[in-house]
Amino acid sequence: MATVKPIKLLILEHDENDLELLLYELKKGELDFDPRIVGTKEGFIAALNSFEPDVILSDYSLPGFDGISAFHFKQQICPDVPFIIVSGTIGEENAVELIRNGVTDYSIKDKLFTVIPKIKRAIKEANERREKVLAEQNLRNSQHQLAEAQRISKIGSWELGPEGEMISCSDELYQILDLDLDTILSFKTFMQFVHEDDKPIIMKARENTVATGITEVVQFRLTSQTGVEKYIEARGTRRLDENGISFMGTCQDITEKVTAEKQLANYSEQIARERLEHQRKLVRASIEGQERERAEIGRELHDNINQILAVTKAYVEASLQEKDMQEELTQRSINNLQLAINEIRKISKSLVPPVMDKNGLVDSVQDLIDNIRVVNPFAIKFMYEKEQLRNITPQQQLALYRIVQEQFNNIIKHAQAHNVNIELFEKNNFIDLNIQDDGQGFDPKERRKGVGLSNILSRIELFDGKLEVISSKGHGCTLKVHVPKMNKEVA
Numbered sequence: 001m002a003t004v005k006p007i008k009l010l011i012l013e014h015d016e017n018d019l020e021l022l023l024y025e026l027k028k029g030e031l032d033f034d035p036r037i038v039g040t041k042e043g044f045i046a047a048l049n050s051f052e053p054d055v056i057l058s059d060y061s062l063p064g065f066d067g068i069s070a071f072h073f074k075q076q077i078c079p080d081v082p083f084i085i086v087s088g089t090i091g092e093e094n095a096v097e098l099i100r101n102g103v104t105d106y107s108i109k110d111k112l113f114t115v116i117p118k119i120k121r122a123i124k125e126a127n128e129r130r131e132k133v134l135a136e137q138n139l140r141n142s143q144h145q146l147a148e149a150q151r152i153s154k155i156g157s158w159e160l161g162p163e164g165e166m167i168s169c170s171d172e173l174y175q176i177l178d179l180d181l182d183t184i185l186s187f188k189t190f191m192q193f194v195h196e197d198d199k200p201i202i203m204k205a206r207e208n209t210v211a212t213g214i215t216e217v218v219q220f221r222l223t224s225q226t227g228v229e230k231y232i233e234a235r236g237t238r239r240l241d242e243n244g245i246s247f248m249g250t251c252q253d254i255t256e257k258v259t260a261e262k263q264l265a266n267y268s269e270q271i272a273r274e275r276l277e278h279q280r281k282l283v284r285a286s287i288e289g290q291e292r293e294r295a296e297i298g299r300e301l302h303d304n305i306n307q308i309l310a311v312t313k314a315y316v317e318a319s320l321q322e323k324d325m326q327e328e329l330t331q332r333s334i335n336n337l338q339l340a341i342n343e344i345r346k347i348s349k350s351l352v353p354p355v356m357d358k359n360g361l362v363d364s365v366q367d368l369i370d371n372i373r374v375v376n377p378f379a380i381k382f383m384y385e386k387e388q389l390r391n392i393t394p395q396q397q398l399a400l401y402r403i404v405q406e407q408f409n410n411i412i413k414h415a416q417a418h419n420v421n422i423e424l425f426e427k428n429n430f431i432d433l434n435i436q437d438d439g440q441g442f443d444p445k446e447r448r449k450g451v452g453l454s455n456i457l458s459r460i461e462l463f464d465g466k467l468e469v470i471s472s473k474g475h476g477c478t479l480k481v482h483v484p485k486m487n488k489e490v491a
Contacts, residue, residue: 007033007123008140010053012070013086014039018109022057022086028130029116041065041073048077054126060087071103080129082122082156086115156251158185176232176253178224195221195229202234209238210245221255231258278461297347306344312336361397362386362424365404369422372408377436381421388426393486399459400424400481402432407435407479408453415439415477426485433481441476444469456481 009026013019026033036051038044041064047053056074060067067085074083085098088109095106105118106441124389156173160166164187177193189330191199197382198220205216215237223229236249260295295369319329364385393401404422411417417439424433453469456479464474 004032004478005121007031008051008054008057009035009119010032010044010047010051011035011059012039012044012056012067012124013037013041014059018059018088022112025115029374031116031119031149041069044070045077048074052078053081055122056081056083057115057119058083060085060090062473071098071447074100076220080126081124082119084115086112123280132195133480137474153252157249158251159246159248161246161381164188167246173251176224176230176251177222178226178228193222193224195223198222204235205236206247207325208293209247213238213240215249227256230295231255281458283438286329308340308343310337312340319425355460356399360386361392361400363388364397364401365422365424368401368405368408372412378411379416379419382424383421383422384424385426389424389431391487392431396431396483397484399463403456403459403481404435406452406456411477414442417476428487431481431483431485433479433483435479438476440472441473443473444471 011019011022013022023035026035036047036053038047044065058067058070065331071083074081078397082104082197083102084104085106086097086109087106090098098106104122107115107118113213115128147154156171156176157168157292158166158173159168166185166187169185171181173185174183177190179185180277193204194202201220202216205218207256208214209216215235217235219231219233220230221229231250231254233254234249234251236247239246239248245446295429296418304346316332319333341475365384366382369382371413373380389397411420415437417437419438420466421436422434423429457467463483463486465481469477470480470481471477
């Protein structure tokens with residue numbers, strides 16, 4: 001179950017009566033807090049360092065000490081911690097002046113009911129400030145990383161004259177071509193390295209740039225001086241001056257990118273094939289589950305209900321012949337029919353999905369547990385967070401319910417357990433369902449292929465979830481389900 005740390009509350013107060021009233025108000029407001037109470041300057045300074053409070057509540061006037069001094073000490077040691085004055089003597093003007101000087105807020109002792117809202121607001125504002133500082137720091141780091149990436153990206157730049165002569169060229173372009181820096185380059189020389197099939201791409205881009213002045217982006221292949229094939233992304237534009245048209249642009253080696261894209265395409269095809277096979281497995285598991293349910297229903301109808309009805313038929317036939325036993329046989333027939341009705345109702349209830357929109361996942365699981373407790377001797381403990389689980393899609397609620405139902409069937413049939421613990425909660429937008437029993441356990445490798453676990457796994461994988469089975473012979477079994485939460489408004 002998700003837990004929230006209590007608020008670490010440092011209280012500077014010397015008056016026991018005022019302190020008692022303050023603590024009473026905090027507890028009455030159901031504030032989850034961990035208090036540290038001090039009444040002296042020395043105790044306050046020590047607590048700032050050792051206790052590391054989330055919020056400070058300080059009286060305005062203390063013997064030999066005061067709230068203003070306490071605030072200044074706080075500013076030196078932990079300036080980001082909210083500081084709230086709680087006083088019965090501070091005036092409105094003094095309070096406003098304190099807030100102007102940095103005090104977070106103030107509360108009058110005659111109105112202690114205002115303390116909790118101000119604590120919550122102060123914590124919220126402090127968190128927002130910390131998040132803003134962190135975001136700004138992350139932004140600065142990103143800007144630094146971007147500048148560093150631009151420096152080491154080794155994008156070759158170039159400038160060509162009207163006749164294709166090289167006016168300027170960066171060292172990186174020579175490195176892309178694997179040429180010595182003293183090699184004389186020109187547009188004609190560069191084109192000798194370009195793959196024959198890709199030369200028309202460059203010539204067409206050059207013509208468009210001359211005609212329109214629009215920057216062209218092209219990708220092509222070249223073979224460097226050392227025989228290495230590389231993929232290049234080039235950008236070029238024209239410049240008009242008194243000397244005519246010249247060109248400038250960049251060339252970047254994108255061989256790694258193209259290679260990665262090809263690998264990604266191959267991986268995508270492989271994943272698609274694996275996904276198709278996985279879907280087939282899910283269908284097979286679903287069919288196996290349906291066949292198993294049908295077989296179980298068939299056995300119940302044949303071995304139980306059919307026998308009850310056969311006996312009832314015999315009673316009815318006998319009552320027609322044995323007039324003196326007619327009343328007794330009729331009553332037995334009625335009892336048997338009621339028994340058959342109850343058995344049919346039990347089978348129907350196990351098959352018909354619970355109405356999740358009406359009852360919700362938690363109530364449906366609780367109803368299942370109540371029914372199991374009637375006929376099974378083991379103890380069941382159910383821990384959950386009902387409110388967080390209420391707005392899950394009905395499909396996911398039903399899947400989780402069926403997983404609980406399936407695992408209970410496994411426990412009843414195989415575990416010989418005395419205690420079963422169920423945890424159902426939501427954390428970080430994931431749902432965790434844990435079912436633990438203290439039964440005889442099993443080797444998961446031996447039982448992994450069982451229909452029960454296969455059905456559970458297929459339901460989990462439909463929602464991109466994960467299943468972990470922890471068990472060994474003689475040490476019970478723990479089933480851990482971890483699935484992304486699907487909200488009604490998103491689905």
